[in-house]
Amino acid sequence: MLSIIGVAVFVEHTLESAPPASRRPMEATIARLGHLPPAVAKLASSPHLLEGFLRLSAAFEQTTLEPVAREVVVMTVATRNECHVCVAMHTGKLRALGAPDELIAELREQRPLTDERLEAIRQFALEVLRTAGEVADDELTAFFSHGYTRQNALEVVMGIGAYTMSTLANRLTRAAV
Template identity: 35%
Template sequence: MQRFTLQTIESAPEKSRPTLKALEEKFGFLPNVMATMANNPVLLNGFAGSFGSFHGGSLDEIEKQVLLLTNAVTIKCPWTVAAHSTFAIEDGIAESEVMAIRAGRLPKDPRYAALSALTKALIETRGNVSDADIDAFTSAGYSKAQILEVVTGIGISTMAATTANMAGTPIEDRFQPQLWSAAA
């Protein structure tokens, strides 16, 4: 059940409009979760600021999608799983790696596996990860400082997933081929 209006640039609250316009330009369309967030400028503008910072970080596009897709699956959000599955494939991740993450497994690539494992551990333990979790991440070639970048990615993805789940945000036609539902 859709609980919030999908705002457009024209219908959104005044303080959401510039951000919506910038997001539409970036994506080439206005994703429904952002149109939902636009009902409250505090959420939308906070999301957009963190989103821009995260996407200017040190992780490459595939690593970002591994992180974001892992977060989506861990939080059990059909909208963000469908969206990030689509973006991951478009960014060049092997479909087998996407399917592994969607099934709750680690990717075969050791670096992506370390990133996915740390992301999941941070979410499931609410940040109370072990030294072994951190060592596994840094042993894969990541820096300790990049853990904080992972935290940023989790934060923005959690904003989107929580909004989509709570609001009943509909999944766009573009993402329909990647529909997903949590295992019972």
């Protein structure tokens, strides 16, 4: 744990110690998951970041992308940013969705995916990140040729935004797996 003169820089808050504005989103997380993940407890130091991430990730869950495709976006960001918390959590989510072990291993190891359609979304997410959104026309065409839409392209950007926020904050706070 990072500290300044013996004091923890990022506290793992409880409902009692959290800033008042973080308590409602923390309670909602507990209600949804049955517990308070350590990462959420640390993000509670910033009510705005916590609320923003929870709202944006919930909105991402409502997009038109299929659940496994959404998880491919999340895992692409998580492995790229080396967020062990997100990799562990979303490995569990992929398993709950019935994703094959091979797909999970490929994502965790940042290898090309055997499933061509899912590989297209992984490559598109990497290209959005690599070019800061200035994806070339041929890359867009390749993405669309796998049945994805313009809406899906923007939803990938949304997922990248939500999980860039999460992965960077989890690493900064030294959130535990």
